[in-house]
Amino acid sequence: MKRLVVALFALAISVGAARADQNTPRPPIEPVLENMLTGYIRPGYAAFEGAAAELGAAMSALCSVPSEASLETARSAFRTTVDRWGRMEWLRLGPVMSENRLERILFFPDRKGTGRKQVQAAIASKSDAVTSVESLAGQSVAMQGLGAIEFLLFGNGSDALSGSKVAHRCAFAQAAADNLVNLSEEIIAGWRDDTGLVTFFRKPGPDDPLFRTDQEALNLLLGQMIHGLEAIRDTRLSAFLNKQEPTRDRPKSALFWRAGMTLPSIEANLEGLQALFNESGIEIISKDMAPKLADAIRFEFRQAIRTAQDLDAPVSELLADPQTRDKLVYLDLAIKIIINRLDQEFAQAGGLAVGFSFGDGD
Incomplete structure (x- = not known):
């Protein structure tokens, strides 16, 4: 717990402590923290745990009775698990940041293909170290999570899972799915009421290692959203989209391209x-300084989300078509607009000092 508190304090400090106008009244942050805990954090991780459990059950059925139908069920469960994780992925706070849980759930970016190479080597050697959740949990983080499972279910040789000759590969995927369940349960346990983290999270105070004041709490919460949006542009879109030089696009560098889950x-x-x-x-x-700003931010979110929804095709096809490629470039811009709204307008309306910036300044 001590290590976790230190990590959380470091994260809070890294977001920055801007000087706000002390004469400007501000609504208390505690209801916001409580809403975030009960309305977003707990149900979000519970949904991820439920999806991972369904994936584990689907893998068990596939390994017991291989067939094309059971393979498709497992692949569908994987896609759902990716979706549920994606909704919580950018909350870089609390137990997910301890014991390499974040990287064990998803190791990305992986520019050298480390995870794929390690997974392929384990398959080729039929390593026993990856066929039980206990032994897999001690292996490289790149072999444990969603990236490894994607290759096992969708990569070269995966169609053979519908037959009976790849028991090792199926056991590997089963162990990885069960490992996700364990990790999600650990994260959920870390957000229970009886933990020091939740006590600190709910109420800022002078001795609180997470945030001492309402302003520090606001800094941290707003920073979570802004840095998450920046990371989507910088590590997800930019992984395969080169805005300046289309000839340098890299569709096979996209996350989850094999499963068709990039967009x-x-x-x-x-x-x-x-x-x-x-x-x-x-x-x-x-609300007091900019009563319509929240609606404007919601509108920008909807614009970006609708654009992503419209891009329903493999990444290679999206990049090859000038019209859909232009939509990818627009998606990058739409995300930047949200960042600017939060980083500049919302931060100032919330009482942060003029000129304070969470963003990367591009």
């Missing part, structure tokens, strides 16, 4: 951050 996962990311904004009720901070 759906980005859509889930955006919907998750929109839910964080809505469910927390953080808009109360801006």
